[in-house]
Amino acid sequence: MLTGKVAIITGAGTGIGKEVAKLFGKNHASVVLNYRSSEKQANEVKEEIEKMGSKAITVKADISNYDDCKNLVQTTVKEFGHVDILINNSGMGLTRDTILDITNEEYHRLMTINVDGTYYMTTLVLEQMEKQKTGGSIVSISSSAVAQPSSGNGVYAMSKAAIELLMRSVAQNHGEHGIRCNIVAPGPTETNMVNEYFSEEKRKRVTKEIPLRRFGDPKETAQAVLFFASDMSSYVTGQKIHVDGGRTIR
Numbered sequence: 001m002l003t004g005k006v007a008i009i010t011g012a013g014t015g016i017g018k019e020v021a022k023l024f025g026k027n028h029a030s031v032v033l034n035y036r037s038s039e040k041q042a043n044e045v046k047e048e049i050e051k052m053g054s055k056a057i058t059v060k061a062d063i064s065n066y067d068d069c070k071n072l073v074q075t076t077v078k079e080f081g082h083v084d085i086l087i088n089n090s091g092m093g094l095t096r097d098t099i100l101d102i103t104n105e106e107y108h109r110l111m112t113i114n115v116d117g118t119y120y121m122t123t124l125v126l127e128q129m130e131k132q133k134t135g136g137s138i139v140s141i142s143s144s145a146v147a148q149p150s151s152g153n154g155v156y157a158m159s160k161a162a163i164e165l166l167m168r169s170v171a172q173n174h175g176e177h178g179i180r181c182n183i184v185a186p187g188p189t190e191t192n193m194v195n196e197y198f199s200e201e202k203r204k205r206v207t208k209e210i211p212l213r214r215f216g217d218p219k220e221t222a223q224a225v226l227f228f229a230s231d232m233s234s235y236v237t238g239q240k241i242h243v244d245g246g247r248t249i250r
């Protein structure tokens, strides 16, 4: 489904990003695996993709740093000549009992990664796509927290809402150049992030709120990302899919 396409995936060494990278490799994309600290894992994903017969490189970048983002995009163009797909997957989670338990330092750290980082990557790739004049697809990983905010996840939900709005505005303004922007909003999904924020008790309570009665597998999120990244969604832009077992039905 992605033959001839070059895809940058942020945070591709772990969790959802890792499964997206492997699925893209399986679908014959050339994959640029960004990592910040998970170098070993990113290299393992690279090897797996190469075994599938697709090309992959790893690039270290802290997406909250503009120069790192610039280098990530420039390295991609130098290596592969173009960028067709961007997956804004990297993100920081933050859940406390209430918003009053969140420090200003935590607030700023989260916003620089989730909002600034997504903004930097989106604008840099958009600029490159506009130059190429061959269209493109940008997909950002949001969260079901936008549809179901609570005081404790308010800062996280706010950052993801900002990402959604950025995607919709870019979709509105760059569609005429064949550039599509869409959003995948996972519910609780079995990755490090969930393990960090869900106690056994919370896990049991939340599972009862999910119509499918289980947490998601990151492979299931990756399938929705592939839909938006590929021509399967060629007439879809500015839209969101919840991959949450139905938790946001009500």
Ligand SMILES: NC(=O)c1ccc[n+]([C@@H]2O[C@H](COP(=O)([O-])OP(=O)(O)OC[C@H]3O[C@@H](n4cnc5c(N)ncnc54)[C@H](OP(=O)(O)O)[C@@H]3O)[C@@H](O)[C@H]2O)c1
Residues within 6 Å of the ligand: 010, 011, 012, 013, 014, 015, 016, 017, 034, 035, 036, 037, 038, 039, 061, 062, 063, 064, 089, 090, 091, 092, 093, 113, 117, 141, 142, 143, 144, 185, 186, 187, 188, 189, 190, 191, 192, 193, 194
């Ligand atoms: N799991 C869930 O239940 C869930 C639900 C809704 C939304 N999400 C979203 O899904 C996305 C992926 O999270 P995940 O669940 O797969 O958890 P994860 O395994 O903890 O992945 C987070 C990824 O973000 C990367 N990252 C964080 N800060 C970064 C930075 N400054 N620069 C570059 N990369 C950075 C990490 O890279 P390194 O490891 O290399 O540092 C890591 O690969 C996030 O945006 C998250 O908000 C997750």
